[in-house]
Amino acid sequence: MSTLDETDVRILELLVADARRPYSDIAAEVDLSPPAVSARIDRLRESGVIRRFTVDLDRSQLRAGVPVLVTLALPADVVSEVREAVVAADAVEHAFVTAEGDVVFHARFRADAVREQLGRLVDLSLVDDYEVTVVSDAEWTPSLGGAEFALSCAECGNTVTSEGRSERFDGEQYHFCCPSCLAQFRERYEELEAGAG
């Protein structure tokens, strides 16, 4: 397991705050040379920790439509198909799949054609039930407090060392400091999944 050190975490924090900050600036902050920072950032990109450099936009100023939150209740066999369609849609900004198999997404629709646009995005005949609510406020909060940023055990919160284990649950990677935390997490996760609600 390639674990992030303190310097990686500080670099990430600086990039979250301003992704166009010069590498030479960052280098000065973390007491490294610019090439060393560049190499670390390359590694963070390759390992997938950094997905992309992007901009956070105030979409309310773009007036691209009404922001809505849509919940789709779906039969299990169409979840991934619907998820794909939703994620691919231009109007969709965030999409979540819950453990129950609901697909929840945040999108912008034209006020005069919400229903029509939804229908174009998803085959509504596949959907058991759906709900659309207008969102009056949406915020993305990428800034984080330092301690929470380190690679920590999903079960107990301790720092994960090279002795740690990783395992994938529902397509997502989790990290654990020891095998017993992994075992306990697995048990609890399955409980949570079964009894959600």
Place this chain on the structure above:
Amino acid sequence: MSTLDETDVRILELLVADARRPYSDIAAEVDLSPPAVSARIDRLRESGVIRRFTVDLDRSQLRAGVPVLVTLALPADVVSEVREAVVAADAVEHAFVTAEGDVVFHARFRADAVREQLGRLVDLSLVDDYEVTVVSDAEWTPSLGGAEFALSCAECGNTVTSEGRSERFDGEQYHFCCPSCLAQFRERYEELEAGAG
């Protein structure tokens, strides 16, 4: 209101895809010089359309906990207070307020303390009802909504939809939500011109 033209929108799309892309690259894409691109981006930042340059991180590799989607049903008088608390919380990544006054947020909680962490984040005595579901997949897909990009009516400020009209006055393109706004704008524009000339 200074309205965004097509070039601004294309610049934004390019930045959303890669915020560290050289301005000279962007300039070539939109047929402008690098200084012109730089000036436009400065304007977009000052006007608040661009909130910040940042990185999209795969937080599953960084932070302890299970991703959950929480819906809080709230009395109207505590919505903004709860919203503040939720947005300020470290574990919260996205927060939405619906028109009904529900607060919906996406966060990461440690598996052994979901209820406890929720309780520390929100005063549950204020909450009418709440629901926590495990999220098995979350994706952020920033886009500008493709061709339906947002323009506001130069006359009334409303969103310009496909029913809208555009017209050039003195070499500059203006957009209108409806023919009557266009007519009114033209009348006023000509008055203004006559008075000046």
Place this chain on the structure above:
DNA sequence: AATGAAAGGATTAAGCC
């Protein structure tokens, strides 16, 4: 908004621990 010159960053390559 373009141009060209000057300043400022990023990246490469070679060498060190």
Place this chain on the structure above:
DNA sequence: GGCTTAATCCTTTCATT
């Protein structure tokens, strides 16, 4: 392996038109 320094190359900014 990961770091540094120095040189090169590229990008951005500024003054001018």
